[in-house]
Amino acid sequence: MSEDGDGLLVQRCLRGDRAAFSGLVARYEKPVYNTALRMLRNPEDALDVSQTVFLKAFEHLADYDPRYRFYSWIYRIALNESINALHRRPPLQPFTGDEVDGDPGPEDAANREQVVRGIEDALMAISIEYRSVVVLKHVLGCSYQEMAEILGLPEKTVKSRLFTARQLLRGALFDQRMDLQ
Amino acid sequence: MIDEKCRELIHGDLDGELPESSRAEIGRLLLASPEARAYSQDMLRVCEALDGMPEVAVPSGLREMISDRVALAAGAATGPRARRTVGMSTAVLRYAAVFAGGILAAALAFQFAAGPQAGLATSDLVGTMAGLERAAPGSPVDSARLEQDQLQGVVNLYDTGSTLILEFDLSAKEPVDVVAVYDGAQARFSSTADVPRDGQQHYALAFASRGATHASVALQFFQGGVLVHEEQLETEGDR
Numbered sequence: 001m002s003e004d005g006d007g008l009l010v011q012r013c014l015r016g017d018r019a020a021f022s023g024l025v026a027r028y029e030k031p032v033y034n035t036a037l038r039m040l041r042n043p044e045d046a047l048d049v050s051q052t053v054f055l056k057a058f059e060h061l062a063d064y065d066p067r068y069r070f071y072s073w074i075y076r077i078a079l080n081e082s083i084n085a086l087h088r089r090p091p092l093q094p095f096t097g098d099e100v101d102g103d104p105g106p107e108d109a110a111n112r113e114q115v116v117r118g119i120e121d122a123l124m125a126i127s128i129e130y131r132s133v134v135v136l137k138h139v140l141g142c143s144y145q146e147m148a149e150i151l152g153l154p155e156k157t158v159k160s161r162l163f164t165a166r167q168l169l170r171g172a173l174f175d176q177r178m179d180l181q
Numbered sequence: 182m183i184d185e186k187c188r189e190l191i192h193g194d195l196d197g198e199l200p201e202s203s204r205a206e207i208g209r210l211l212l213a214s215p216e217a218r219a220y221s222q223d224m225l226r227v228c229e230a231l232d233g234m235p236e237v238a239v240p241s242g243l244r245e246m247i248s249d250r251v252a253l254a255a256g257a258a259t260g261p262r263a264r265r266t267v268g269m270s271t272a273v274l275r276y277a278a279v280f281a282g283g284i285l286a287a288a289l290a291f292q293f294a295a296g297p298q299a300g301l302a303t304s305d306l307v308g309t310m311a312g313l314e315r316a317a318p319g320s321p322v323d324s325a326r327l328e329q330d331q332l333q334g335v336v337n338l339y340d341t342g343s344t345l346i347l348e349f350d351l352s353a354k355e356p357v358d359v360v361a362v363y364d365g366a367q368a369r370f371s372s373t374a375d376v377p378r379d380g381q382q383h384y385a386l387a388f389a390s391r392g393a394t395h396a397s398v399a400l401q402f403f404q405g406g407v408l409v410h411e412e413q414l415e416t417e418g419d420r
Contacts, residue, residue: 015406015407015408016401016403016407016408017408018251018252018255018360018362018399018401019360019362019367021251022244022248022365025244025247025248026244029239029243029244029247030236030238030239033237033239033240033243034236034237037237038234043240047240047243047246050239050243050247051243051246051247051250054247054250054251055247055250055251055254058251058254058255059254115230115233116233116234116235119230119231119234120234134231137196137231138228138231138232138234139234143198144196144198159189159192159193162192163188163189163192166192166224166227166228167224169227169231170223170224170226170227173227173230
């Protein structure tokens, strides 16, 4: 994402240009939706959360501190809203995987699907704190520093959580007799 | 059991965040410790599995849902048919644009937003030189009255079934920029002519209709680069 571009769009939004906000939505709808989906494992909840995230961003845009990266701000909202949704209701149904981008090809599709489901199960089995760092790292591709900024935690804490989360996932996948090789 | 230092080195290596100065150290460690090698392999598989999770396509319509909710929120903030008055200097210029008849004058400059949600093609514009009376018979399906000090008049929305036509009857003390958004497409025009108050210069803006469902056109009015008013005109129910 272009941070300069984000800043310009934010400035235009603050001057009343609604179309500029559409530009921000276009840039971030996918990562925000995927964040919510991986946190919640429920497409409908993820859809609701995504709408709420952008609505909150719009309503509180004046509070955004331009010294920080815009994506850090909106990813933090996405995580917080996902966590709020988790607290409000349990996940209702598993993600079917039908909406996956691209065509994985016929070979090993069933195998691949099984692995993905296994990882999703494992992700839902670990605590929200651990799941959050995994989503930031492996869904959003954040660095340690970015994760620390988004979560408002020391980098050392973030790293420790991430490493432990991976170990827990390894254990959960082992419990499922999942062969990752 | 590996120690914390070893764990940090292994994960840092997997994440590509290991400083150059530690590369030799992790190499030595993995060579010397079968346990560290096994742990590294395990974590590598976990990372590969997580990174291999497919990115999911955004459900169709999410952008429109967000746009609707944002429009609602903006409306709630200013109130329905709200008047957002911004302090304006008393202008010497007096602009009056009466939009009723049928000519899209040269004083209007259109800009169309780029992007996947916005591509309003030139062909989607109709009535640029057509008679509005022929294109938009009957009564408007929605209207908005603007009663601000610096911007007054009426905007009417006509629905012919295949076309949505906006009719403007405004008088203003300063040039007005109008942004109209319909179904993700954006049209912007600026009044640049100094028209006498009683002038009869006619303008019309039309969108090719998209679909048979309820339609909504959002309007924003700018003067001197400042948003001075917003409106939303809608058709009634399914069309």
